[in-house]
Amino acid sequence: MQGTGAAAGFDTDAATRLRRVIGKLARSMNESASSEELTPTQASVLGVVVARGPIRISAVAELEGVNPTMLSRVMGVLEQKGLIERSSATSDQRGVVAEATPEGREKSRRILERRTATLLAVVERLPEPTAAALRDALPALEELTAAFAERRPTLAREG
Secondary structure, eight states, X not given: OOOOTTTTTXXXXXXXXXXXXXXXXXXXXHHHHHTTTOOHHHHHHHHHHHHHOSEEHHHHHHHXXXXXXXXXXXXXXHHHTTSEXXXXXXXXXXXXXXXXXXXXHHHHHHHHHHHHHHHHHHHHTSOHHHHHXXXXXXXXXXXXXXHHHHTSHHHHHHO
């Protein structure tokens, strides 16, 4: 299906504004990870492992857009904290998979709950028309997220 974003007035300026807003929102939401003594990257990687695990380390690297060396360090910290376990993939002994421990799943749950509570508290302070516009924009934002995922062939296959 051919995109029609440009025809709808979505130009470079709109793309720049959206990129900036998404970045600021992501940074604001990442603050909740620090209360769990994790960096934003560690919290994000843990969230991927909880949501998709057991998952190959290479898939985590692709999902997170993190280079393998940095991901190895992050995984090492998460493993040291008892939040994940790494093991050899059963189908390919060269591959490594990660799976969250019960403590890791609980920590990830707390981070997600804190992020949701924070977002709700902020949205509740907005004027009702603004909150409604945000709710109405959710399908478009979800479609945007899916379009980014389709750009990564491996991830599109893994779902």
